[in-house]
Amino acid sequence: MVKGFSLTQIALHWVVGVLILFNLIFSDDMTALWRQIRQTGPMPTTTGAWLHIIVGVLVLALVAWRLTLRFTRGVPAAPAGESHALKLAGDAGHILLYVLMIALPVTGLLTFYGGITALGDLHGGILKALLWIVIALHVAAALYHHFILKDGLINRMRKPG
Numbered sequence: 503m504v505k506g507f508s509l510t511q512i513a514l515h516w517v518v519g520v521l522i523l524f525n526l527i528f529s530d531d532m533t534a535l536w537r538q539i540r541q542t543g544p545m546p547t548t549t550g551a552w553l554h555i556i557v558g559v560l561v562l563a564l565v566a567w568r569l570t571l572r573f574t575r576g577v578p579a580a581p582a583g584e585s586h587a588l589k590l591a592g593d594a595g596h597i598l599l600y601v602l603m604i605a606l607p608v609t610g611l612l613t614f615y616g617g618i619t620a621l622g623d624l625h626g627g628i629l630k631a632l633l634w635i636v637i638a639l640h641v642a643a644a645l646y647h648h649f650i651l652k653d654g655l656i657n658r659m660r661k662p663g
């Protein structure tokens with residue numbers, strides 16, 4: 503078992519985090535274009551929509567890289583002394599984050615380039631809402647470790663080990 507995350511794993515965590523938040527916050531141009539295409543038929547992709555697509559595809563590629571590293575290099579074990587329930591919650595949360603980080607761009611691509619309108623509802627509806635919720639819980643958990651448990655867990659995503 504490795505002692506900590508590598509520099510690459512740490513960099514990927516923060517870069518992907520910023521890109522995901524970017525697409526969660528700046529999606530209006532994409533939504534507007536998709537609405538217009540459904541109402542009046544095909545039209546050129548706007549700059550704002552391109553940004554949404556490129557950022558989303560970048561997330562997909564970087565998450566694939568992250569998962570490869572997770573399976574080849576590995577990740578550190580849960581902090582010593584952590585309860586079984588907390589460890590399970592952490593593992594479940596991380597798996598859900600990975601699933602959503604893949605599901606969001608894939609459903610987006612299938613909607614826009616595959617024309618599957620129902621997946622667009624999923625993409626901008628339940629999947630988006632779930633991602634916000636799991637990110638909020640993830641950050642809350644990190645703060646709980648830092649301020650209540652005081653086990654230095656956040657340092658794992660700051661310094662390579």
Ligand code: HEM
Nearest residue numbers: 525526529533536558559561606607610611614622623626
């Ligand atoms: C990190 C990945 C992505 C995230 C977090 C994300 C997030 C979002 C959000 C928050 C919305 C607005 C939903 C709303 O409140 O109405 C949206 C809409 C949309 N996104 Fe993405 N997106 C991602 C990747 C992509 C990709 C790669 C595409 C490919 C073209 C795409 C296509 C769309 C489309 C077509 C809509 C409009 C859906 C509709 O209104 O039915 N997204 N996205």
Ligand code: HEM
Nearest residue numbers: 515519522572577596599600637640641644655656658659
């Ligand atoms: C202020 C914001 C954030 C903080 C403080 C933070 C902190 C952390 C920490 C300390 C870990 C390591 C947990 C461990 O060793 O068990 C971690 C892992 C992780 N974080 Fe974050 N994070 C933040 C934002 C995000 C965001 C926005 C995402 C993606 C949407 C994300 C996705 C992940 C994933 C998937 C893991 C698991 C890594 C693995 O074990 O493969 N994080 N985060």
